[in-house]
Amino acid sequence: MTASGMVAALHLPPLPTIGEIIKLFHLQANKQLSQNFLLDLKLADKIVRQAGNLKDAHVCEVGPGPGGITRSILNANVAQLLLVEKDTRFIPGLQMLSEAAPGKVCIVHGDVLTYRMDRAFPEHLRKTWQDDPPNIHIIGNLPFSVSTPLIIKWLENVSNRDGPFFYGRTQMTLTFQKEVGERLIASTGSKQRSRLSIMSQHLCTVQNCFVIPGQAFIPKPKVDVAVVRFTPLVEPKILQPFKLVEKVVRSVFHFRRKFCWRGVGILFPEADRLKKTEQMMLTADVDPTLRPTQLTMLHFKGLCDAYRKMCDEDSSLFAYNYRDELKEKMRSKRDGHLKQLEEEDEL
Numbered sequence: 001m002t003a004s005g006m007v008a009a010l011h012l013p014p015l016p017t018i019g020e021i022i023k024l025f026h027l028q029a030n031k032q033l034s035q036n037f038l039l040d041l042k043l044a045d046k047i048v049r050q051a052g053n054l055k056d057a058h059v060c061e062v063g064p065g066p067g068g069i070t071r072s073i074l075n076a077n078v079a080q081l082l083l084v085e086k087d088t089r090f091i092p093g094l095q096m097l098s099e100a101a102p103g104k105v106c107i108v109h110g111d112v113l114t115y116r117m118d119r120a121f122p123e124h125l126r127k128t129w130q131d132d133p134p135n136i137h138i139i140g141n142l143p144f145s146v147s148t149p150l151i152i153k154w155l156e157n158v159s160n161r162d163g164p165f166f167y168g169r170t171q172m173t174l175t176f177q178k179e180v181g182e183r184l185i186a187s188t189g190s191k192q193r194s195r196l197s198i199m200s201q202h203l204c205t206v207q208n209c210f211v212i213p214g215q216a217f218i219p220k221p222k223v224d225v226a227v228v229r230f231t232p233l234v235e236p237k238i239l240q241p242f243k244l245v246e247k248v249v250r251s252v253f254h255f256r257r258k259f260c261w262r263g264v265g266i267l268f269p270e271a272d273r274l275k276k277t278e279q280m281m282l283t284a285d286v287d288p289t290l291r292p293t294q295l296t297m298l299h300f301k302g303l304c305d306a307y308r309k310m311c312d313e314d315s316s317l318f319a320y321n322y323r324d325e326l327k328e329k330m331r332s333k334r335d336g337h338l339k340q341l342e343e344e345d346e347l
Contacts, residue, residue, distance in 0.1 A: 021066050021093040036217035036225075037066055038141055043216055044072040047227055050209040051137045051173040054078050058121050060164070062112045062140030062150075062174075065090050067097050069141055074101050081105050082120055084112045113150060117157075118166040127168035129161060130234055134168040141175045144221070148180060151200070152246075158203045158232045159242035169232040173209070181208050181226025193293035194256075198249045198300055202237040204230040237297050240304045244311070244318070248304050251322070252292050260295060261288035266322035267307060280306045 038044055047069060048054065054076035064070045064083045067090075073081055074097065081104055083094055091109055098105035108115060127134045142150060154172065157163030164170045176184065179192075184200050185208045186192035200206050209227040214220050238245050252263040261277055268276040281288045284302035286295070295303075311318045 021096070036141075036143075036219060036221050038068045038212075038217055040216050041068060041072065043212055044069045045075070046210070047141070047173065047175070048072040048076055048139065050227055050229055051139055051171065054137060057135045057137055058082070058125060059137045059139060060084060060117070060120055062138060063142060063146075064094060065141070066093050069139065070094065070097055073139060074104065078104070080121075083107045084110060084115055086111045113146065113153060117164040118162055120164065121167055125167055129168060131168060133171050133231060136164070136167050136170045138164055138170060138172040138174070140173075141225075144177050147174070147176045148196070151176075151184075151196075154230075155199050155203055156242045159236065159245075165232060169234070171232075172230040173227065174230070175212070175225050175227055177221075178211055178224040178226045181211075181228050184208070184228055188296050189294055191293065195246075195249050195253045198297070199246060200230070202245065202297060202300070204232050206230055238301045238304050240308050244308060245300075245304050247318075248307050249300060252295065252300075252303070254322075256292045258291075259289050260286065260292050263292060264288075264303065267320070268317070269320055270325065276310070280310060283309065 051059075054073065056077070056079045058080045059073055059078050060082040061070055061073060062084055064085055065087070070081070070083065081101075083105060085091065085094060085107065086109070088109060091107060094105075094107050098107060121136055125134050125136055138154075151174070154163065154165075157165050164172075180196065182192040183194045183196040185206050186194065186197040190197075207229045209229055212225040212227065214222065214224050217225070248264075248267065251267050252260055254266060255262040261281055264280055265273050265277040267280070277288075280303065283306035284299070286299050286302055290299070
């Protein structure tokens, strides 16, 4: 049933267009929050179709804004739609959509980064991790400012099987800046290969569905937008804790244009850095002269397994932070310089 047919059946006045809602409630995209409105309902329908068959599904839409994608989700005949919106200005317009589909929409005014997604859906929808994904979907046209920290948070949830993945291998269909979308799907040897590539692909099947030109949004962003779909894997490709994998991957890509041993080195204190780096590279059987972008998932698995073994042998190693050591060296250098100036003044 179309949105207009649903409204007519409920004897409600016709819903205003998204553009009219924006005018009605004097809505403007907040540049500080990197908000962009998608007014083209055909493109909204196309985003929703990427999620698959949503008939009778339970869907959480993240950051619905004025409700363009929200209408397309409702038109897909979902069982329930949870809207998580941080910006108070959008709530009245979303309430109009809720009234047009009584009993189907729940609006939460809150921040998705802190919202308890493990309590968002009925318990009976829960499946085991080995089963097919539950009939639960997350969909969102994410503000650029939160897209990367949010996907990292959800990837950690995938690893821990909590948050929205308490219910099983919940699927996500999300928008990102085109460049971020390219990083998420980048293969070995690609210039876009990055920390995001490894962290997402070792935990999920990641598909770049299509690209939306920037001019489809208001205000027009300087970049195009990629629609990316995530399906958690039954078995991650690296069987180590999320924090450990992220630390290794982040360190390797710290010097992305250098040989990979340079990044591996900053996992260790300077005093025995060369020795430990050589030990880890040999254990992982990784060529130290490969660039970070040339490392395969098997290479990263070997590095993470080797680092885990070294952390098990030295309980203080995982707590070591290269940046802290760097800050301390800079502080000591500054203090030494100040002491020298004081001594010169005394002379």
